[in-house]
Amino acid sequence: MDACNCEGCELRTLFFENVSTSEIEAICNLKTERAFRKGDLIISEGDEIRDFIYLKKGLVKLSKRSSNGKEQIISFALPLDFVSLLSIFSEERYNYSVTALEDSVTCNISLNEVRSLAGINGKFALNLIQKVNKATDKIILNFLEVRQKRLYGRIAYMLLYFAEKIYKSNSFDLPVSRKEIAEYIGMTAENVIRSLSDLRKDGIIRISGPHIEIIHEEKLKRISELS
Amino acid sequence: MDACNCEGCELRTLFFENVSTSEIEAICNLKTERAFRKGDLIISEGDEIRDFIYLKKGLVKLSKRSSNGKEQIISFALPLDFVSLLSIFSEERYNYSVTALEDSVTCNISLNEVRSLAGINGKFALNLIQKVNKATDKIILNFLEVRQKRLYGRIAYMLLYFAEKIYKSNSFDLPVSRKEIAEYIGMTAENVIRSLSDLRKDGIIRISGPHIEIIHEEKLKRISELS
DNA sequence: ATCAGTCCATGATAATTATCATGCAGACAT
DNA sequence: ATGTCTGCATGATAATTATCATGGACTGAT
Numbered sequence: 001m002d003a004c005n006c007e008g009c010e011l012r013t014l015f016f017e018n019v020s021t022s023e024i025e026a027i028c029n030l031k032t033e034r035a036f037r038k039g040d041l042i043i044s045e046g047d048e049i050r051d052f053i054y055l056k057k058g059l060v061k062l063s064k065r066s067s068n069g070k071e072q073i074i075s076f077a078l079p080l081d082f083v084s085l086l087s088i089f090s091e092e093r094y095n096y097s098v099t100a101l102e103d104s105v106t107c108n109i110s111l112n113e114v115r116s117l118a119g120i121n122g123k124f125a126l127n128l129i130q131k132v133n134k135a136t137d138k139i140i141l142n143f144l145e146v147r148q149k150r151l152y153g154r155i156a157y158m159l160l161y162f163a164e165k166i167y168k169s170n171s172f173d174l175p176v177s178r179k180e181i182a183e184y185i186g187m188t189a190e191n192v193i194r195s196l197s198d199l200r201k202d203g204i205i206r207i208s209g210p211h212i213e214i215i216h217e218e219k220l221k222r223i224s225e226l227s
Numbered sequence: 228m229d230a231c232n233c234e235g236c237e238l239r240t241l242f243f244e245n246v247s248t249s250e251i252e253a254i255c256n257l258k259t260e261r262a263f264r265k266g267d268l269i270i271s272e273g274d275e276i277r278d279f280i281y282l283k284k285g286l287v288k289l290s291k292r293s294s295n296g297k298e299q300i301i302s303f304a305l306p307l308d309f310v311s312l313l314s315i316f317s318e319e320r321y322n323y324s325v326t327a328l329e330d331s332v333t334c335n336i337s338l339n340e341v342r343s344l345a346g347i348n349g350k351f352a353l354n355l356i357q358k359v360n361k362a363t364d365k366i367i368l369n370f371l372e373v374r375q376k377r378l379y380g381r382i383a384y385m386l387l388y389f390a391e392k393i394y395k396s397n398s399f400d401l402p403v404s405r406k407e408i409a410e411y412i413g414m415t416a417e418n419v420i421r422s423l424s425d426l427r428k429d430g431i432i433r434i435s436g437p438h439i440e441i442i443h444e445e446k447l448k449r450i451s452e453l454s
Numbered sequence: 455a456t457c458a459g460t461c462c463a464t465g466a467t468a469a470t471t472a473t474c475a476t477g478c479a480g481a482c483a484t
Numbered sequence: 485a486t487g488t489c490t491g492c493a494t495g496a497t498a499a500t501t502a503t504c505a506t507g508g509a510c511t512g513a514t
Contacts, residue, residue, distance in 0.1 A: 190494090193492060
């Protein structure tokens, strides 16, 4: 446990709740930490799935190039959300990409190790099921939520999402371009820009470049709910 | 193994691949089979999650009532797809409903049993992860696929989906109303009806009541792809 | 048999969104 | 410094989709 710095990792108790100290040591020595700069590609669609990857620090987006060549954003993930959600265990290759939106650090563990630990330690496996399940559930519920709204409501929903879930503040820098917001909510970049401008003109938010400040949270919530 | 009729179940090898005969017997004696008629509610949103449920026979829809009160269809499932996908293991209550679209039979096993088996038998747990993972992946990829298309393309995509994935034939009875199609693709019922009529007028499909016959599969595919 | 309810269907119109065009500002390489 | 690229912004217009209204067919309840 000397070269192994997992003790400080906030994910440890979450992830390794049911793993004995000796098992942790064994895994810990096999893990690799990787640092990424804002904008770096962490996983590229089509890459072979070798590692179980989770986010230790930072913010990432999961995206996929769809059949017609357009990029679509599936979700955003913070630490404590897993990055290796979809397709892991069920596919050989990633069918989505992961990109760092802020400087990020991942912790990579050989998938075979995780697999064999899960095969030996059923409690660990159950814990894993739960985490993967929760993460994918969130994505699906989010899709449903967004789908039923119209442009203006989707924008409001997204702003509230960043404020509440990602930054826990009504004042933050958008980590994504307007085009990426469009790819996330399934609209065009022009209309995203227009909606943001409208919200600004109505005095509901303040914008300067990437910086957003939500002034009338209640109004924004009403817009989000009333679609 | 006498009262236990799992041997004939096609799901057995899939599901219990890694489970010993004695373990199967133990579980098998605890399982309950339930039959449902077309239209019956199998799971109601908000129900407590007690059983691990899988579909042995039939066709079902997963749906969710969204915040504004509108019903949304998440996916359709055939046998071999699991029904207890989302929220199981991670939630206490279902956050979606399951309805039989055709006469269906489910096999219910106490979740605690499945959980404890997974805790003991890691291989079984891994198998479970894989299945759950694959099923949710499908749902997410489907959402992405549909989202990038416009009305006409979504209708074409859905028709091809039923023909290829559900009925394996270009001639079939739609198991859902036009309104439900709308809830599946995120459009209004009127526009679904209009699109179907347009496809009929263009000679691409034949319609009589719930019966659909795809005449020009190639044209339909092109419409689906070109959105 | 009648009534209420739902599904399918179509039209007219309004609302929403996409597309195309243009301009500006900043980043960056040469 | 110049040109090129990208992101942000706005307008004009076209395309798409929703909403509202109406009608016929059918089902089930009374």
